[in-house]
Each structure stands twice: as C-alpha cells, then as structure tokens.
Amino acid sequence: MSEVKKAPEGLYYTKEHEWLRVEGDLAVVGLTDFAQDQLGDITYVELPEPESEVEQMGEMCVVESVKTAADVYAPLSGVVVEVNSALGDAPELINQDCYGAGWLVKLGDFDRAELENLMDAAAYRLLMAEGE
C-alpha cells in the first residue's frame, strides 16, 4: 500500500520519472518523489561533466542506491550548465527534498519546442497510478 506520491504543479515530467522546471534560460532537472521512493536510500550520484551535451531522453547520469543503479535521462536536449555538487557529500538530499535541494542538473541551450514531448503534473499522476 503506497501513499500518493507528490507531483507538484508547474513542472514537466518524463515517463522515466524525471521532473523539469524552466527558470528563464535554464531548465532544472531532478528525480520525482516516485523515483526516489523506488530507489531507496540514495548512496551516490554520478553527475555529468559541465559543458557536455545531452539529447532528449538520452542517458544523462547515474544514480545509485544500495540495491540498484538507475539511469537518469535528460528531459530535453541541451548543454549541462551546472551540476548540484552538494550531492557529493549528501546524496540523501534527493530522498529528502527531491524537488528542491535535491536537484541534479541545470541545462542550457535547450529547445522549447521539445517541452511538448513532456507530461504535465496531471498526466504524470495518471502514469504513477497505472504503475501502482
């Protein structure tokens, strides 16, 4: 029996359980509450190199917990501008505050047209309900 996982309004979502928030020229990316719950206690994050290029739904980085290692996919094509270095010492931020302090990557140089390929909160909540 699982509680309803959070999926805040105003964010975009992917079917691989990443979220994205547009902040001006940058797109902030993280893992959803559903993802962090499935993974369990996060032990390590292998973040991409700044300035590396990513493609929409291409592999961007890897998140490890004790029981598994999961690929994180880029919600949009673009360039990695900044990574959350706080996760080096405190990967648990993803479990504690996945939409805030637990952000993973900020992308720049992205194509706004690609946002159409992503889900909104309502669609994502439906996806989570199906998965349960």
Add this chain to the structure above:
Amino acid sequence: MRFTPHTPEDRAAMLAALGQGSVAELFEVIPERLRARAWDLPPGMSEPEVGQYLAKLAGLNAQDLVCFLGGGFYDHHIPAAVDALISRGEFYTAYTPYQAEMSQGTLQSIFEYQSAICRLTGLDAANASMYDGGTAIYEAAMMAVRKTKRKKLIVCTSVSPIYRIMLKSYTVNLHLELVEADLSDPSALQGLLDQDTAGLILQNPDFFGVLHDYAPHFEAVHAVKGLGILGCNPIALAVAKTPVEMGADIAVGEGQPLGLPLSFGGPYLGFMAAAEGLLRTMPGRIVGRAHDKEGRTGYCLTLQTREQHIRREKATSNICSNEALCALAAVIFLGLMGKQGLVELAELNMTQAAYARERLGAIPGVEAVDQGPWFNEFRVRLPIDARVAVSRMIDKGIAAGFPLGRYYPDQANNLLVAVTEKRSKEEIGYLAEGLEAVL
C-alpha cells in the same frame, strides 16, 4: 565413492511425501527424445583407489628440479601457517559473503587484504581480487577506456608477453587501438600519446626483471589526460618505488608470490588498486566497514551496484567468483612476513640474484643483457640457443631458466633466470657450473 547421506529409507520417505513412486517420475519433464543417448563414464572408485591413481599421476611430473624459472611466477617459500589457516572449513567451504552478519570472517580478512594491497601500492582503494595478473591488466585497461571514453591503449613490450597476448585476445572485437612499443626510453612516447589515448600500461620490474622509474612516462600520459596503469610484483613493492610515487592511477599484478603454490598455472591472484576518483569504475567485489544499530563495527560488500548481479549488462565487469581464498592466503602471508620481513625477503631475493649474475657472467660467452638494477630476475645472452642449453640442464636436474625465444623471436639465445630466497649459494653454484659445462 558417494557423498550423499541418503539411504533407501530416506529416499522412500521423501518420495512418499511427494506422493510419487520413483525418482524417475521426477524427470518426466524431460521429453524422451531429448534424454541422454549414452552415459559412458567409468565406474566410481573408492578413496584409496582414486588416491593411488592421482599419486601416480603426480609422480609423473618432475618433482626435484632446482627451479630458476620465473616469468611472473616464482618458487617462493610458503610458510606452513598459510595452508593451516586457509584449510579451515569455515573459510574455504564458505560462499561469497552476501549475508554479512554470518560472514564476518571472510569479510574482515578481505578488508585486511584490501588494506595491505593499498599499503603496498600506495593507492587509495583495492578490490577483493581478480582472477590473475593478466585479467587484472585487461580490467584496468577497460577502466581507462570507460573513464576517458577513449579508444587507444599503449603497452610497453617489456610488459609480460603472456599478458599482452591475453589483452589482445580480449580486445579484438572491441574496436580499440592496441599499440605495442618499446618504451624503455620515455621519448618513444612522443609519437604515440594523443587525444585518443585512454591508458598507458607498463610493468615494474619489467618482464626481464629490470627496475624502472616510470614517473616521466606517467607524467606524459597525464599531459594528454590519459591514465597510467602499472603492473607490479608484490614482493618487489616492499622496496621499489610505488605506483603512486610514480604517478600511476591503477596498479595491478600477480599475487602468486604471496603464499600461493605454483600449481601448474592456477589458481592465482590478480590484485588491483586505484586512485580514489576511479573507485566507482573499479570491477570486482569490494568490502567496506560498516556499523550495526548497537554501534558494533562490522564489514560488508559495498558498492555492489557496479557489479553484474545488479547492473547486469551495464556492469563494470562480469566477474562473479574471484580468488577470495587466494587473497586470504596472501594477507596471511603478508602478515607472517610483516613490515620488516617483507623488506628482508625482497632484499634476499635481490642478493641471491646478484650472486647468480656474477657467477653466470663469469662463464665465457655468457653476459647479462641489461644494465640493471634488477629485482630477482635477469636475462643473460648465451653463445647457443637457450632452448638447447635449458634442455641439457634439465638432464642435470636444474630448470635453468626460461628461453626468451618462446615469446620474443629475436631473442633465441637469451635466457631469463629467476632467483628467489629459496635458491642457496650451493644451488646457484650448480647452475653456473652446469651451464658452463653444457655450453
């Protein structure tokens, strides 16, 4: 000979619980047409009979040759305590320590092994073992390829030729560029290092027993952002410049000299240690320290998400079973030698080898090929084909060394001679006298 305890009564009881009349019914799931058409194996033997047969086979192997063979595998003394301890059933009949609470023996001893390898190499983290020195080089090369995302590997020709053949065999389908060159002079690297270089692989002492300082080489590979990999001899590491002091990122080697019998080629022990930044790309099992709710210190397998049973096709390696019991033998050996003892052991090896060099060099027509300095092995040039010389020496009860022409076609007259602490002054004398007589 049978090892199953079941009596006919036991089997009958189990069949009754299943409601089945015979064991044959349990195999009905295998269609008739797929059944084994023949089962032509010899009948079983009793323990004394099979023992006699195996003892006879053991007797068909040369047992008393005085051994000057090396090539990466050495006749060292193995203290009796090593075998006594690894023969304890709690150690050797245990499986991989996935259930940490009941496997603290294996886990703590592997943690100690990892610690010892780090102290010997100077690097930050070691794994719980690889199969042997050759597969360890291959795995290190793959780490470099994964980490740098580049495709070129440069290997010095003084790295063991056996390991170079293995590396070629493993990488033939991987679209990598494998370049072999004589890199004793670092300037030879200039034409080879470029933006596609993933790693540089060197060996110290090299296959010919010569000790090197590879700091300039590793500095050069770092300048193009490639990784430095050093193959090592674990006993030489007691005294030689360490991989970390030379700037290597990964150290690997064959752990057979650490308390493992020669055993006709295995089981052996691949050791690997790496710099901290490479930890998560390191293959194999790793043991870490942990605590329980009461605050008690314990040990467990950690960073397992890199491994095959979780990551599957994205694993850092496919390795599952490793050489755990051999690693246990190695850490026990290192504990028995100890901080001072291992240095003395290394020194003794070098001393005996130096004496052998002088005795052999005094034979007319025989001379050392290299300038040195050496660890416990060196090559000499003979006036005749080394294979012939060695063959004649076998008749004298001495395995005089390894004819290098076997792996280096232009070195037919060169002999690789290994001298460990087990070779006495007398035995070295017989080697020299015998060789002089057969040339």
Add this chain to the structure above:
Amino acid sequence: MKTIFEKSRPGRRAASLPCSRVDERFCQLSQLPPELRREKPAELPEVAEIDLVRHYTLLSRMNFGVDVGTYPLGSCTMKYNPKFTEWAARLPGFAGLHPLLPQLRRGGLLAQGALRVVYELEQLLKQITGMDAFTMQPLAGAHGELTGIMLMAAYHKDKGNQKSIVLVPDSAHGTNPASAAIAGYQVVTVPSKDGVMDPVAFKEKLNDEVAGVMMTNPNTLGLFNPHIAEITEAAHRADAIMYYDGANLNAIMGYAKPADLGFDIVHLNLHKTFGTPHGGGGPGAGPVGVVEKLMDYLPISRVEMRADGTLFLNYDHPNSIGYVAPFYGNFGVCLKAFAYILALGGEGLKEVSEDAVLAANYLRVKLGDKWEVAFNRPCMHEVVFSAEDKAADYGVSALDVAKALIDEGFHPPTVYFPLVVKESLMIEPTETEALENLDAFIAAMGRIADKAAGDPEALHAAPITTPVGRLDEVAAARHPVLKEPEDQGA
C-alpha cells in the same frame, strides 16, 4: 574484532628467512638509487605467528561454511567439498609444478601427470555434456561465459556474419548479460511464459542480427523448458549459436546432455556441480565445451595426444581466439573436480542429480503449506518461493526471512533473484543434505512463517545471534571506508 593492523606492535615478527651466505657485496638494496626506491616501508602488520594464527582462527569462527551447516543457496550448488580432493591438490608433484615447464623443449615430458589430468578431465566433461572439445582455461563461470561469447564472435567473424545481438531470458543470471555486453554485444531480453522462456516470444526476437542465445535448462527457477528443442532448432536456422550456462547441471546429469538439447557451447562451474570448494568467493573454474563447428576457435594451448600416447601442448591452431588465461586454467581447481568425477563415476553422478531433484521437490511440497511457491508444479534441483504475501500482509520481506534463518542456524537461500519473482527465495538443498537437516530447515521456515503473522518485529530485528546485527549498508556506501586508515596502524 580488531584488525590485524590494530594488533601490531613495533618489532614483533613472524618471518623466518634463510641466511644468504653469499658475500655482503651482493647486497643490492643499499645500492639502489633513490629514484627507484619507495620512500618508506609499507605499513604491514608486525605480529608474532601465534597472534596471527589466533587472529585468523577467531575470524574463521565468525564464518559459516558447508562444513558448518546447511547452505541452501539457490544457483550456487553448495554441496559437500570432499576432503580427499584437498589432499590431491596439495601433492607436491602437482602443487610445486611451474607452469612454464611444458613450454621448454621436451618440457611436456616433465609434466605428463599434470597434462594427463587436464586431458582426462576434458574427456570426462565431453561425455557428461555431449560436447566435442573443451578448454580448461576459463578461471570462473563468468569467465567461461565471456570465453563462450568470444568463441561465438570468432565463429561469426570467420563466416563473414554481421551479428550484434545476444538474446537472454528475463530469468538469466546477471553474468549472462554482463558477459555479452563486455564482449561488445547488445543484449535483448526475452520474456518468460509460465516460468520458462516463451518460444513464441523467442522467435519474434530472433532475426539475422542475433549472434547467439544464452540460456540455462533447467532455468534459475528450477524449471525445465520443454520447448528447448524448438528453441534451439529455430536458433540454428538463423545461424545463431546456442550457449548453455552450466550452473544448473546438477539437475540433469545422466538424464540429459546440453549437446542433445541442441546447445553449441557449454560452460561448467566446477565449484558448483563438481564439488570444488567456494573459498569464500573463489577460486572457481569455468571450463568451456563446444561442438565441432566451434572447435577451431578454442583458446590455445590445447592438450593433445601423440601417436605414442604422450601428451603435449598444441599452440598450432591459427583460428584460436588466443589466451583467456595465462596458462592451462585454474589447474588446482580442475584437479579437485577430476578427483570428484573419478570417485563418483557415471552411476554416482546420475545419483547426484536424482538426489538433488528429489530433495528440492521434497522441500517444495513440505514448505508449500506456509510459503507461496512461485510455480506450482514439479521443479528440478532448485525451487523458488515468494514472500510477497508476507510482505503485503505483515510487512515481512524476503530479507527478513533470510536474517531470521541465520538465527535458526541455517545459511539463508538466495534472495531477490531471479528478478522475475517478487520477494524471491531461491532454495537449492543439493544432494548432500541429510533428511533430518531438510526437516529441520522446513521446521525453521514454519516457525518464521508463524512469526511473520504473530511477531513481525522479531523478524525485523534478526539476526541477533551473530557477532554483528544488520549493518548500515547505506552509510557504508555513502561514505566508503575500504581499508584500515594508516594513522591507526602501529
């Protein structure tokens, strides 16, 4: 317990080294130039032999092996390790033999006994599996898998085939896709139906790109796939190679041979089926057998027989994939398996499989009262249960069950594998567990089932009889401490 480093005291020693007796001037160490020397000695332990022996003896007492108790780890075949095989491996004629000896001129004559072991073992394994030739070089099962894939690749390259995919069932052991991937192949998973690989789904995924298929039969659920001939025939029509993961051979000896089932390559785990000890994680050995069309590609050297009956190392196989090991394999392990097979003989091996399958089915039926079996039909040598109902109803997971079994004096079965069953418990008793041990295991599992309903907290707290309780693996992974820090050493 303190580490051996923490027990060190400066000046203590156990080393016993001979005296050199050559002139002092040969002492090279002081003459070594500083740029070739390490700055400080390695901080290795400084202990006397008695303290070292006590240390590792005490550590061994914090361990559990087959020699201690029942070890029903599915997929691992934790059978009894016969002691006479240990004696054989330690015979000086084998233990002291340098591997380079047979590579000297006339050197084969110096190692005829060892070469006989390798050669005769090959002949026995050919009979057991139906394969046409074997290599002993692979040093573990996974290593055998990689070797097998490399043979597959060599075959296709030689034929000019361009194939990039390897198929594996969803129940495959992790080493299967890992081996295929590191050999450069793309891995595609085929779903199971009714517990075994679905032949319909298989044919859908089979195309010209498929180089090979890695399977085991019975599979990791202990179920024999009755469609196997259909699968192998389809694969061969597409010129795909069928690879048999021999981890489960303990189920079928004397009844079926991988060659007769249609497989082209087999690896065996000597440390599973053939009773060599697991050593705390190794060493193992994973010999690989092939059918005739793949023989040319086997690694060199191969041990072959001359007309006069003597054995020699043949390196003259130009299409060989090269060396996968430095020499002839983990000879010491191969020797133990050879001894085991000689002792059991053909009838004995067949009886092994019969007793293994009987014991697993006995557990299946008796445990079925209180535990949910994943597939309710006869199994072969292992059986998979699911604790999903206990997880849903009482919050008791497969992990809790495993930890509770430790307190009951058993090694737990394999948990969370195969992935196709939730909260899985994979149980393989093997043929060497006495009936009263099986009954004791059944009783213990019964008590755990009752506790799950009545006192789940007790199971969450397990184990409580071990030197340490459940360890905080999350903290260990977040802040890894992988060696004894040097400040603490003596």
